[in-house]
Amino acid sequence: MKVLCPGSFDPITVGHLDIIERAHALFGEVVVAIGNNSTKKYLFSFDERVALVEGATEGLSGITVEAMDGLLVDFCRDRGIGAVVKGIRFGADFDFELQQAHVNYDLGTLDTILLPAARDHVTLSSTIIRQVHALGGDVSRYVPANVAAALAHK
Secondary structure, eight states, X not given: OEEEEEEOOTTOOHHHHXXXXXXXXXXXXXXXXXXXXXXXXXXXXXXXXXHHHHHHHTTOTTEEEEEOOSOHHHHHHHHTOOEEEEEEOSHHHHHHHHHHHHHHHHHHOOEEEEEEOOGGGTTOOHHHHHHHHHTTOOOGGGSOHHHHHHHHTO
8 A cells, every 4th residue: 555654854854764664564665745834934945855855865765755735635636545644742732633634634634643752752843853963963863864964955
């Protein structure tokens, strides 16, 4: 079964990679879709985020990366994707993802699978990574090597 792991990935973290790899182990084929959220201010441009996710997943068979524009349900319908896999860390993530899951099912009969974040990654978020980096902190253990290098140039 082909599933989707969507996100804005600004930047992709080791926690994101863990969810992507676990989705691959469960379902076999994963499309990682990078989208834009109109409520977020990004550190990396859209093209940079796509390239960073491609670099972070390079060499992982069964995983492809695509830019996504428009409705998630349309993106999935066009590619024959039947389910979305999302990682959740806390109750607030669950509350938000449940709302999204209901809308995606109503709009496109698209199922959502929620995977709990691994204990080692439960406190990771792209927002925290950006904040720590902006204040001069070392975030290299929380992001793939290509992202750490890109952050060093920002």
